[in-house]
Amino acid sequence: MSRSLRPLVATAVIFAIAYALAVFQFPNMFSTRVLGNFLTDNAFLGITAVGMTFVILSGGIDLSVGAVIGFTGVLIAVLISLAGWHPLAAFALALVIAAAFGAIMGLAIHYLQVPAFIVTLAGMFLARGGASVITRDSIPVNHDFYSWISELTIRLPGGGRLSFIGLLMVAIFIIGALVAHRTKFGSYVYALGGNETSASLMGVPVARTTVGVYMLSSVLAALAGIVFSLYTSAGYPLAAVGVELDAISAVVIGGTLLTGGYGFVLGTFIGVMLLGLVQTYIIFDGTLSSWWTKIVIGGLLFLFIVLQRLIFAASTPGDKSS
Amino acid sequence: MSIITKLAIAAGLATALSTAAFAQADLSGKVIGFSQIGSESGWRAAETSVTRSEAEARGVDLKFADAQQKQENQIKAIRGFIAQGVDAILVAPVVATGWDDVLTEAKEAEIPVVLLDRGVDAPEDLYLTSIASDQVLEGRVAGEWLVDAVAGEDCNVVELQGTVGSSPAINRKQGFEEGIASASNIKITQSQTGDFTRAKGKEVMEAFLKSSNGGADICAVYAHNDDMAVGAIQAIKDAGLKPGTDIKVVSIDAVPDIFTAIAAGEANATVELTPNMAGPAFDALAAYWADGTEPEKFIITESKLYTAENDPQGEYERRKGLGY
DSSP, X not given: OOGGGHHHHHHHHHHHHHHHHHHHHOGXXXXXXXXXXXXXXXXXXHHHHHHHHHHHHTTOOOTTHHHHHHHHHHHHHIIIIISOXXXXXXHHHHHHHHHHHHHHHHHHHHHSOOOHHHHHHHHHHHHHHHHHHHOSSOEEOOOHHHHHHHHOOEEOTTSOEEOHHHHHXXXXXXXXXXXXXXXXXXXXXXXXXXXXXXXXXXXXXHHHHHHHHHHHXXXXXXXXXXXXXXXXXXXXXXXXXXXXXXXXXXXXHTTOOTTSSXXXXXXXXXXXXXXXXXXXXXXXXXXXXXXXXXXXXXXXXXXXHHHHHHHHHSSOTTOTTO | OOHHXXXXXXXXXXXXXXXXXXXXXXXXXXXXXXXXXXXXXXXXXXXXXXXXXXXXXXXOEEEXXXXXXXXXXXXXXXXXXXXXXXXXXXXXXXXXXXXXXXXXXXXXXXOOEEEESSOOSSOGGGSSEEEEOOHHHHHHHHHHHHHHHHTTSOEEEEEEEOSTTOHHHHHHHHHHHHHHTTOTTEEEEEEEEOTTOHHHHHHHHHHHXXXXXXXXXXXXXXXXXXXXXXXXXXXXXXXXXXXXXXXXEEEEEOOHHHHHHHHXXXXXXXXXXXXXXXXXXXXXXXXXXXXXXXXXSEEEOOOOEEEGGGOHHHHHHHHHTTTO
């Protein structure tokens, strides 16, 4: 097996073992219902994590995504419920705003040479603050379009459901994987994360790629906000607090190197499913404190960071993206 | 109605309730999921521990999920409970909106859902019943107690309101005003917010005392929660007056600390916001399973009055371990 595939395989093996153990204890965990829930309940996290994968692959970080989800949810709820817009028009405006927001963050990171951590932290405060200025309440969305979407569900035998938002997440993962591994933009992102100076010497358009990565992350976060709004039929300014950290965890557990240049979009998918599995297990158990979710995620993160160190310590510098 | 007859009725009611409690249905073998908001306040923690003990008393296998104040976690928990095939689900919803889909899923899986302590904006047929307190009634019980306590003498009341615009503040104010409406001898002379906190309650009470002739013109203080009352008691003591005697203190919630104050004679009465929302929920479920009895859509919990005559020390002991 190629050494570079090891983290991905490790994630997949851990997921399979953990799932098998969970099913052994609670046979109901192996049902179409639980599998459908994995997709539906983690749809917004998964879509966010695809964007986060690109950001981390490029050697950056985006702390603003949770706030962008909250802002988008509030914005579209206000536009639909209070201003009477059609949901599709509201979605389009939200995506355009997010694209501009991501572009500004990308420009600041590249041209001002400010660390992404600081710029996106500012972005997080702006978006969360903006959401709370629009409203402090939870605004319900009651629109025929929303009911229509929620009825777009494939029912599986055994009571399971493949919802529109769950399938949308799967589609975003497939598109994300194709963009990362099969397009020029994708190879630029890997090159940028490997080493910015050599990337620029090799002719990678660094400015365009950086701006593109943060635009992509913000647009996917806004899409996750739309999904979250479909999920809860409401907009709430405090929605999705801390999702940026869950997304980063999923990316790292999925085998992507935090310093950039190495990783797989598919690994992130397994990472998201692993987080969902831990939460579902704790709900099934019903006696563990839900804070154990955080402890398990912390343990997994630590494990993967150590694993990456072990795998990459042996490789020569600059050999990271091989 | 005199205070004596009222207490007699309350005692009778308590006996009736405890008899009912002994006769409570055995739900052993039933698996019930409980999606709690979190543990943001002492009352919430008490609700969780009372729910656990009520479940244990009935033999219920309670699956507990703490949502850490996040709706997405609550939705996940409810979906998880459905997938697990529990017999019923209790939810204390964190926000009112966004429950239609997941409640529909529960309904299709024929799992009854009971809402605790807060309502939701969803069609009523999606849940079995909702259990909550009547905040207006809480204020009214406090007001009626004061009417009986002053027995016709003139009384100037100062009011410590909860957080401005919050529904308990609005409703408890309205209820108290209804309670004293019949007594022209009782007047609310000053009313300000103490934000439901001890520190703010003390501060506002100090201002009230200064502007009322050092407190000589105040006969009673009504606080929208016990915490503010405890702060006010401190302010009254600092001003050299005797709380409970010189100035009567009545408040709402029945947290352990107020019983210490009542036992010491420093507070006079409190109206309970019961943390036992789960008991009535289990009873409603038991009746529903026994013979398909549809409970009322909105079950109102009792707003019980506690004074020095209700064994405040004992009430304190009973509550202190609940997590308040």
